Amino acid sequence: MLEQNLFAGFGGQGVLLMGQLLAFAGMLESKYVSWLPAYGPEMRGGTANCSVNISDEPIGSPVVSKATSVIVMNRPSLDKFESAVQPGGMLFINSSIIDRKAERDDIQVFYVPCNEIAEQLGNARVANVVMLGAYIEKTKCVDMENILNALLEKLGKTKAHLIPLNREALVKGAESVR
Amino acid sequence: MAKQLMKGCEAIAEAAIQAGCRFFFGYPITPQNDIPEYMSARMPKVGGCFLQAESEVAAINMVYGAAGAGARVMTSSSSPGISLKQEGISYIAGAELPCVIVNMMRGGPGLGSIQASQGDYFQSTKGGGHGDYHLVVYAPASVQEAIDLMQTAFDVADKYRMPVLILADGIIGQMMEPVEIKQGNASEPVKKDWATVGWSEKDFTRPRAVVNSLYIEVEELEELTGRLQARYAKIAEEETRVxxxxxxxxxxxxxxxxxxxxxxxxxxxxxxxxxxxxxxxxxxxxxxxxxxxxxxxxxxxxxxxxxxxxxxxxxxxxxxxxxxxxxxxxxxxxxxxxxxxxxxxxxxxxxxxxxx
Structure with a gap:
């Protein structure tokens, strides 16, 4: 298995965190993982993206140029990274704020209304976790429970009360693409 | 120990601590800032010294001083900052002192960019500063390898009494990978009888030590450079890795x-x-x-x-x-x-x- 993922959106959407949670979950399952942010002199609200590899074998390039999955949280990211999906790969689109459809017909496309689902859950900030739920439902590359384990590690024990909300977000995200 | 997901820069900093490094002098520059940031929080906790100098030139000369006093010491920077340190690096090489320098390469020439690059190969391997000297230069390709090479770098620096350079690109510094850092694996401290830690006037058990890179007499400088070249030949034989x-x-x-x-x-x-x-x-x-x-x-x-x-x-x-x-x-x-x-x-x- 080699999952080569690109996560992209604007700063504040939790795009880098999504990637880190996935990498962390992969590590918990003793897989090889790498997480690489595109770093730059960005302002708040600027673009953010990261490359995440998950594999059963040691990872070569940490830079994902042709992705098995591309996850886009805003329109500029779709415009920039639609072409980066490998033929036959998957494209996950945050349909809450992206106002166009994918143009490619050689890939699988999933539309996830991340913000709407998150708002229904009562916290707009879990939109990224909703998307992660959809991604995991389709790729099955890590166990959802390990995303929550990763989150707990990341947030610290004082934020453990947020775990049920995030579990709900993962589940709703997964249901949206079933 | 369980694996941790760590950023290259932070992992390098922690590996240095575990290797027994207790002095860090630096000056901020992207994409290596996570190293001094990590050191600023970590060094006080292990009884070490983190100091943000007023410039790269000051930082490398603080390294020179600490190395002369026999400390395990390091600095880190990115390309333009490493250029500024070159005079000091040459002095440290000339004074035969051990230290570790990390360069998280970014684009150049000039201020270049903050993205990853490998444009400092010539500078690192063919000179950098003035004079007939070399650094041992390690080029890690993963976060784990960077960790492992940090330990090696300090040991090799002490063994041969010379500066050692970790040459990585910005991607190694910014990437996260699962890693294992051996705790407290610092090697036995090497006896540094050349260190300037004070001499005993009473019984003369410890002779006066002098840190110096100035040799006015031709014969004296030639003796130094000859000694360095012999050392480099030995290193080529024993430390080459591929x-x-x-x-x-x-x-x-x-x-x-x-x-x-x-x-x-x-x-x-x-x-x-x-x-x-x-x-x-x-x-x-x-x-x-x-x-x-x-x-x-x-x-x-x-x-x-x-x-x-x-x-x-x-x-x-x-x-x-x-x-x-x-x-x-x-x-x-x-x-x-x-x-x-x-x-x-x-x-x-x-x-x-x-x-x-």
Whole structure:
């Protein structure tokens, strides 16, 4: 298995965190993982993206140029990274704020209304976790429970009360693409 | 110990602490800022010293001072900052003092960019500062390897009494990978009877130690440089490191270091699917350069053509050509301006070379 993922959106959407949670979950399952942010002199609200590899074998390039999955949280990211999906790969689109459809017909496309689902859950900030739920439902590359384990590690024990909300977000995200 | 997901810069800093480094002097610059940031929080907790100097020049001279007093000491910076440190590095080499320097390379020349690059190969391996000296230069290709090489770097610096450079690109610094850092694995402290820690006037059990890089007399300076060259010859014999990957029966040989070497491995996997056998020779020490291993890998009868891939306009390729000494032609795929080569374009280039 080699999952080569690109996560992209604007700063504040939790795009880098999504990637880190996935990498962390992969590590918990003793897989090889790498997480690489595109770093730059960005302002708040600027673009953010990261490359995440998950594999059963040691990872070569940490830079994902042709992705098995591309996850886009805003329109500029779709415009920039639609072409980066490998033929036959998957494209996950945050349909809450992206106002166009994918143009490619050689890939699988999933539309996830991340913000709407998150708002229904009562916290707009879990939109990224909703998307992660959809991604995991389709790729099955890590166990959802390990995303929550990763989150707990990341947030610290004082934020453990947020775990049920995030579990709900993962589940709703997964249901949206079933 | 369980694995941790760590950023390269932070992992390097923690590895230095575990290797017994207790003094860090630096000045901020992207993309290595996570090293001083981490050190600023961590050093006080282990009884060490973190100091943000007023400039790179000040930082390297603080390293000079601490090294002279026998401390395990390091500094880190990125390309333009490393340029500023060169005078001090030359002095430290001339005074035969051990220290570790980390360069998270970014684009150049000038202020360049903050993205990853490998444009400092010449500076690191062919000089940098003035005078007849070398640094041992390690080029990690993963976060774990960077950790392991930190320990080695401090040991080698102490063993040979010289500065050692960890030369990584910004990607190694910014990337997160699962790693294991051995706790408290610092090697036994080397006896440093040359350190300027005070001399005993009473019983003269400890003679006066002097840290110096000035030798006015020709004979004296020649003695120093002769001593350095003899040491360098020994290092070339004992410390040279290289990784051979899929080299057996390879028809095409890639040569790359650091992050680019990993991208080459992905390209090799892509080529394998198309039935093309490609291998990689990856120098881990850039100085001493593994001339023999690189020669043997490329000169092998199965190898039709060789390609050097770098994030520079072509710097290491000169050493690869020296290694092969005209026996085979070495092609170059070099990107400067901080553009990272993709696995696809490396594979494409090999396919072109195959057709030609």
């Amino acid at each position: 990784e051979l990957y899929n080299t057996e029966d390879a028809e095409f040989m890639l040569c790359a270091y650091g992050t680019v070497a990993r991208i080459c491995k992905t390209a090799i996997a892509q080529l394998k699917k198309q039935g093309i056998k490609a291998g990689l020779v990856r120098p881990i020490t850039l100085w001493p350069f593994p001339y023999k291993a690189v020669h043997d890998a490329i000169a092998a009868p199965s190898v039709k053509k060789a390609l050097c891939v770098e994030m520079s306009a072509g710097q290491m390729v000169e050493d690869v050509r020296l290694a092969i000494n005209g026996e085979k032609e070495i092609e170059l795929l070099g990107h400067s301006g901080s553009r990272v080569p993709t696995a696809e374009e490396i594979a494409q280039r090999i396919i072109q070379m195959r057709g030609a």
